[in-house]
Amino acid sequence: MIRPEEIVCPTEAGLYCPPGGFHIDPLRPVPRALITHGHADHARPGHGAVLATRQTLDIMAIRYGEDFTSRRQIADGPLRIGDVTVSFHPAGHVLGSAQILIAPDNGPRVLISGDYCRTPNPTCLPWEPVACDIFITEATFGLPIFRHPDPLAETERLIASMAEFPDRPHLVGAYALGKAQRVIALARAAGHDAPIAIHGALKRLCDYHVEQGIDLGPLVPATDPEEARLILAPPSAFASPWVQRFRDPVLCYASGWMTVRARARQRGIELPLVISDHVDWPQLTATLQDLAPQEVWITHGTEDGLMRWCELQGLPARPLRLVGYEDEPE
Amino acid sequence: MKAFARLLERLAFTAGRNAKLTILSHYLEATPDPDRGWALAALTGTLDLRQVSPSLLRRLAGERVDERLFALSYDFVGDLAETIALIWPAVPAPGPEVSLSQAVGILRETGKLALPAAIAAMLDRLTPPERLAFLKLATGNLRVGVSARLARIALAQTGPRGVEEIEEIWHGLEPPYLPLFAWLSGGARPEPASAAPFRPVMLSTPVTPAELAPLNPADYLAEWKWDGIRVQAVAEGGLRRLYSRTGEEIGAAFPDIIEAMDFEGAVDGELLIRRGTEVAPFADLQRRLGRKTIGRVLLQSHPATLRLYDILTWEGADLRPLPLTERRARLEAARFPRERIDLSPILPFAAWEDITRLRAAPPAPVIEGVMLKRRDTPYIAGRPRGPWFKWKRDPMVIDAVLLYAQSGHGKRSGFYSDFTFGLWDGADLVPVGKAYFGFTDEELRELDRFVRKNTVQRFGPVRQVAPLLVVEVAFEGLNRSGRHRSGIAMRFPRISRIRWDKPAAEADHLETLKAML
Secondary structure, eight states: OOOHHHHOEEETTEEEETTTTEEESOSSOOSEEEOSOOSTTTSOSOEEEEEEOHHHHHHHHHHHOGGGEEEEEEOOSOEEETTEEEEEEEOSSSTTOEEEEEEESSSOOEEEOOSOOOSOOTTSOOOOOOOOSEEEEEETTOSTTOOOOOHHHHHHHHHHHHHHOTTSOEEEEOOTTTHHHHHHHHHHHTTOOSOEEEOGGGHHHHHHHHHTTOOOOOEEETTOTTTOSEEEEOGGGGGSGGGGGSSSOEEEEESGGGGSHHHHHHTTOSEEEOOOSSOOHHHHHHHHHHHOOSEEEEEEESHHHHHHHHHHHTOOEEEOOOSSOOSSOO | OHHHHHHHHHHHHOOOHHHHHHHHHHHHHHSOTTHHHHHHHHHHTOOOOOOOOHHHHHHHHHHHSOHHHHHHHHHHHOOHHHHHHHHSOOOSOOOSOOOHHHHHHHHHHOOTTTHHHHHHHHHHHSOHHHHHHHHHHHHTOOOSSOOHHHHHHHHHHTSSOOHHHHHHHHTTOOTTOHHHHHHHTTOOOOOOOSSSOOOOOBOOEEOOHHHHTTSOGGGEEEEEEESSEEEEEEEETTEEEEEETTSOBOGGGOHHHHHHOOSSEEEEEEEEEEETTEEOOHHHHHTTTTOSSOOHHHHHHSOEEEEEEEEEEETTEEOTTSOHHHHHHHHHHSOOOTTTEEEOOBOOOSSHHHHHHHHHSOSSTTEEEEEEEETTOOOOSBOOTTTEEEEEOOOEEEEEEEEEEEEBOGGGBTSEEEEEEEEEETTEEEEEEEEOOSSOHHHHHHHHHHHHHTEEEEETTEEEEOTTOEEEEEESEEEEOSSSTTSEEEESOEEEEEETTSOGGGSOBHHHHHHTO
């Protein structure tokens, strides 16, 4: 029987599977890569071959161009790679996101969660529990202070602020892949039917979500600042002169980090919205209890908190301290 | 409690004054009695609650949460009340929403011994944002950037009454202010129950020589403008109260003045520190402001004095409807203990040129300009334009180098509009202050472009810029300060000119600023 470390091990390029000869979410170009989802710190261009869900491959092509890799393969059902079988399972994080299960013929099954979320999200398939022996998890929000509120209630705060300040455009900072479309879908669910203006950097990914059958309602470019009342932009746009076209805007930011006031204040945010596409502490700890793996490995995030929780539970855990994945990237 | 928690959160993150007023007045309109009255009390600092110590809160959290997880979380959040609000474990059935009145009731009425259990039980029933609001009440620090005056202005916006009318009766009222809200929605005016109430003050507007020119000098009285704080001293029916110009009671810090208020009436004047005949600079007065009690040493080293310029009531008569000249005569006829209370002298003048000369060469540094008051007007609450003018001395200026910039809020979103500037100290530039205004919109755009082009380093929202641009900074005065690296704090600094023409090496030195002290 082979040991878990022989199936997956941390390397400088990221997680590597020796019996399969591939990396998972590699941080630099490698010959063969399995990609969990399309966020820029997990999905990078320049690999020899990429295996991912159809949507993740599409998203990579949108972001990096069709030549982002020499060869690509759609993950569809269990696949034999080298001496292991791999399968992709929905992660509930963003459109196309997947957990990757690596099953050797004779040895522990390793589940790599990628980033995942268990709160219902209309823009992607829901997270699925996958039986495993070794669970490799993120710990972005690995402290008990992180309990994300109902995202619809957060969106209703946004809508209430728009009613309170009808003359001030509301500018929501949201990551271009996933968060932006989720905020739009939430605003629709909260009853905001009027056109929503989007920053140019969001256009192609919003279009792709619509092509994939996700209803985002009427979207317009944010070129006419007089017209738009609700505008979405990548958070980095707030620091650029692009913002200057809006008169007296209310700066909002949709992120799990908005739980902590100092984070919101540091960014000069007037309306922090706690909307996250990661598991919060209750979901994270519930997942470890639900899956009951023999061992937990933590890729990145605030792992000290989760390590302590595992210690209190008597669950063997170890941090991989992978460098290169961002907290919640922009 | 949910609405109150939302209110505090929005206020804490909203920088703009108007936006704050909107949020506050909407809250006061939409919230039923008595909750809104308790909220108003919390914001105006009139809520007398049992104070909970940080150590007690930590102990309570320690009973519910693993110590190591708490320590990691506190490290991450950086604020104790916020950490506890977030980390407090949810209970399965917290029950119906707690009202602000209930929460305030717990903090007002619970005995010391029962308090820890009562707080824990309350935290069990609240959501995280409500918990934070409750803990802020319990620790006595709301920190939402709202002054008592701003809260009263918001209150005035909810109804037909002006803020002066509200301030006139404010001091006789108690939380949760039911008669006040009833009056604002059309009920009877609550009679000021307390003796020695505050009367809303009459304020002046700035004036320029060009604006003075067409006016007749004979219509005006002139006085020095003193650099102290405006106060109203009221001694009526055996009660003595000293109010700031917004109606806050500050008597506790000035027992020497209170003791000297041996009269029956309400008078208006400047609070100053005076040693013998010499009036000390504002910085000396500042040492006595904002205190709840005052020590003997400070009382002796910083003796306070009142310099009066108006009289509002005297021995039962309301003198406010009288013209200024008659009020002045009544003031001069009144007798005060000379050691502590004197009158601001009337400056003789015939033409505006005389005023220009007086303003240019005041006899004491604590004089910050001249006041011009129309002889024939009654005492009018508020800031009517015309009867009272202030013509301040020219500000001090210094040429400083722009060092850091931070982006603004609201109308200035996306613009680098908050600037830190410094002066030369040998070969180094030492930060000496921050300025947020003084420039035009066009200049703001130019400054923003300069910052973006010359950024050398970023610290979160702050950019450090190459030390290339000289700005002329105007300010009203200087105080020594242990909190500033330079040892000096400026009063009302603003950017008066951008010196695109001046090389940074020719900016002023720290010694120059110190010499202005």
